[in-house]
Amino acid sequence: MKRPRRPLPLTRGGLVLVVLLAATALASVSVAQDGAERVGSDTCEGCHDDVVASFEDSVHWNTDPEGSCENCHGAGSAHAEEMDPSMIRLFVADTPAETRSGACVSCHGRNAEHANFRRSDHALGSVACNDCHRIHPAAEDDKPKVTPDLCYTCHADVQAQFSLNERHPVRQGGMDCVDCHDVHRATRRARLGGFKRELCLSCHNEYRGPWVFEHEASAVVGCLSCHTPHGSPNRHLLTYQRAGDLCLQCHPEQPFFHDVTETVPGDPPANTRQFRATGFNDCTRCHSEIHGSNNDALFLN
Numbered sequence: 001m002k003r004p005r006r007p008l009p010l011t012r013g014g015l016v017l018v019v020l021l022a023a024t025a026l027a028s029v030s031v032a033q034d035g036a037e038r039v040g041s042d043t044c045e046g047c048h049d050d051v052v053a054s055f056e057d058s059v060h061w062n063t064d065p066e067g068s069c070e071n072c073h074g075a076g077s078a079h080a081e082e083m084d085p086s087m088i089r090l091f092v093a094d095t096p097a098e099t100r101s102g103a104c105v106s107c108h109g110r111n112a113e114h115a116n117f118r119r120s121d122h123a124l125g126s127v128a129c130n131d132c133h134r135i136h137p138a139a140e141d142d143k144p145k146v147t148p149d150l151c152y153t154c155h156a157d158v159q160a161q162f163s164l165n166e167r168h169p170v171r172q173g174g175m176d177c178v179d180c181h182d183v184h185r186a187t188r189r190a191r192l193g194g195f196k197r198e199l200c201l202s203c204h205n206e207y208r209g210p211w212v213f214e215h216e217a218s219a220v221v222g223c224l225s226c227h228t229p230h231g232s233p234n235r236h237l238l239t240y241q242r243a244g245d246l247c248l249q250c251h252p253e254q255p256f257f258h259d260v261t262e263t264v265p266g267d268p269p270a271n272t273r274q275f276r277a278t279g280f281n282d283c284t285r286c287h288s289e290i291h292g293s294n295n296d297a298l299f300l301n
């Protein structure tokens with residue numbers, strides 16, 4: 001099934017912010033291009049009327065028509081005189097990512113979401129704002145600007161994970177990368193949140209508890225101690241196909257415990273023979289309340 005293409009969302013309720021930004025932007029944004037001065041969008045239009053025509057409806061133009069072009073491209077008097085592209089800020093691959101993003105952060109850095117962009121994995125990996133956002137409506141670019149296709153241009157390994165048999169339904173359009181990731185923030189990892197599971201619980205609330213008997217693996221270490229987030233060849237997105245292999249990562253001593261022949265509390269009485277016969281490795285056959293239980297400290301059913 002094909003995911004409906006979703007453009008990057010337009011501004012939501014940003015009017016107050018627009019006014020604020022517009023008022024403060026002018027003073028701070030003019031990035032001098034070695035002594036150049038601002039000449040105003042009208043001057044740019046004299047030679048780039050096609051660009052202006054396609055830009056006039058955009059949120060950036062509406063914010064500040066007079067200064068618009070130079071808010072991002074920097075003061076343009078030298079370029080306007082010489083018509084030399086190297087005398088104005090370009091947003092091309094060999095413009096350092098920091099310089100490109102710097103032009104955007106001068107305004108967007110005022111909002112908490114983008115203030116820490118330079119500490120994000122993307123900024124540290126030399127990915128700039130315009131590697132993901134297209135500013136000019138008419139700009140030709142071979143990169144898709146919608147998720148998840150946008151993300152796959154650089155994260156092909158993740159695309160492969162979402163093609164595995166067991167996976168979160170991103171390909172089916174049921175959810176999106178940005179449901180779990182905030183690409184702008186300085187978070188080192190996905191926003192796994194408190195006890196590394198708040199993110200997961202935001203959708204899988206039935207595993208939140210509180211339980212009388214918590215499984216510390218889930219409550220303290222987090223969901224990823226047993227599950228992978230994207231996709232897995234194993235059932236239920238587990239890190240191991242067999243429960244035995246999974247549980248023995250943290251409970252290596254248990255086989256010996258289960259190897260006793262005396263009757264243990266539990267129904268029916270368990271003994272070595274019985275464990276083996278019934279598939280000892282299938283831990284969750286008996287410890288079925290593996291995410292937490294209100295009845296049994298050992299998560300038995």
Ligand code: HEC
Nearest residue numbers: 039043044046047069070073076079080083085088089090
């Ligand atoms: C007198 C004419 C003139 C004026 C005024 C002018 N430009 Fe240019 N600009 C050019 C020419 C010519 C080029 C080179 C076009 C090319 O190489 O395809 C250019 C190139 C550019 C480029 C690079 C385009 C590319 O494809 O690499 C940008 C960005 C740019 N101008 C922005 C501006 C801005 C912003 C202003 C207003 C501050 C402005 N220009 C004013 C003539 C002008």
Ligand code: HEC
Nearest residue numbers: 044048051052055060068069072091130133134135136139
């Ligand atoms: C919000 C920042 C921003 C504003 C405002 C802006 N530009 Fe750009 N400009 C960019 C970026 C980023 C690119 C690289 C291509 C893209 O992302 O669309 C670019 C590319 C260009 C190019 C290169 C050709 C192309 O389309 O790739 C020209 C020419 C240009 N801009 C001129 C202008 C003019 C003239 C204005 C004023 C009408 C303007 N820009 C306003 C950010 C901006």
Ligand code: HEC
Nearest residue numbers: 009010011014018021025059063071103104107129130133
């Ligand atoms: C002069 C200040 C200013 C600069 C510089 C600026 N922006 Fe904006 N931008 C705004 C304002 C104001 C809005 C509308 C309110 C909002 O969404 O924050 C906006 C909206 C946006 C949006 C929302 C989507 C949309 O089209 O409605 C994106 C994406 C964006 N800007 C990206 C960029 C990028 C990328 C750059 C750098 C190439 C940049 N901006 C530079 C002021 C600026």
Ligand code: HEC
Nearest residue numbers: 008009101104105108114117122127128129132147178183
């Ligand atoms: C790795 C790709 C990527 C980079 C780099 C990136 N963005 Fe975004 N941006 C997105 C995606 C995807 C969305 C949609 C987010 C969502 O729906 O949560 C978005 C949304 C936005 C919005 C829409 C308003 C909002 O908060 O919903 C603005 C404004 C914006 N980005 C500005 C920027 C600026 C400024 C930079 C650089 C400092 C930047 N972005 C860098 C991918 C990126």
Ligand code: HEC
Nearest residue numbers: 121122125127131147150151153154177178181183188189
């Ligand atoms: C232009 C290439 C590019 C695009 C497009 C891109 N990324 Fe990235 N991404 C990178 C680079 C480079 C890094 C930092 C190096 C690394 O850890 O792989 C990174 C890091 C990340 C990380 C953190 C990795 C870690 O080790 O913790 C996440 C999560 C991420 N990207 C998600 C996304 C999402 C979601 C999208 C789509 C909205 C996206 N990326 C689009 C290049 C890109």
Ligand code: HEC
Nearest residue numbers: 148151152155158168170175176177179180189190192229
């Ligand atoms: C269900 C939530 C969820 C969704 C949806 C999701 N991720 Fe992740 N992603 C995570 C978590 C959690 C981690 C951290 C894994 C870890 O720390 O071991 C992660 C790690 C990553 C990493 C760094 C590690 C790696 O495997 O390379 C990248 C890059 C990444 N995700 C990109 C993406 C992209 C691109 C998409 C959309 C196609 C996406 N993610 C969708 C939760 C998600």
Ligand code: HEC
Nearest residue numbers: 168169174175179199200202203223224227229235236237
């Ligand atoms: C945005 C909502 C959302 C978030 C966040 C989310 N999930 Fe999911 N998860 C889903 C959906 C939707 C499905 C598919 C359910 C289905 O197919 O019945 C799913 C399926 C699963 C499955 C497979 C269930 C099965 O029947 O095999 C596991 C395991 C899982 N998620 C674990 C996690 C973990 C761990 C996290 C945190 C890293 C997480 N989820 C975050 C929505 C989410």
Ligand code: HEC
Nearest residue numbers: 197200201204207217218222223225226227236243284290
């Ligand atoms: C100790 C390992 C472990 C931890 C930690 C763990 N799980 Fe699971 N989870 C499992 C196992 C094992 C299964 C398969 C159930 C079975 O074998 O009976 C499973 C199944 C699931 C399923 C599918 C259930 C179904 O019946 O469709 C979801 C959804 C899920 N887990 C979500 C989560 C979330 C969310 C967290 C974090 C709050 C989490 N898990 C933490 C081991 C774990």
Ligand code: HEC
Nearest residue numbers: 216217221225243246247249250283284287290297298299
């Ligand atoms: C990431 C490590 C981890 C994994 C994987 C894990 N556990 Fe645990 N488990 C713990 C911790 C920590 C405790 C509580 C501390 C303790 O007493 O050992 C615990 C407690 C238990 C208990 C309660 C008995 C006791 O000793 O307190 C049972 C039963 C149990 N786990 C079964 C399982 C089963 C079955 C699996 C596989 C589905 C599993 N665990 C996977 C870490 C883990």
Ligand code: HEC
Nearest residue numbers: 244247248251254264265266275279280281282283286298
């Ligand atoms: C046939 C059912 C059954 C299977 C299969 C099973 N267990 Fe148990 N397990 C029990 C019973 C019953 C107890 C309680 C013994 C008692 O109360 O003294 C127990 C106790 C435990 C305990 C608690 C030990 C303690 O110190 O109190 C852990 C941990 C445990 N099992 C882990 C596992 C692991 C890991 C697997 C898979 C490799 C597994 N079990 C498979 C029935 C089972």
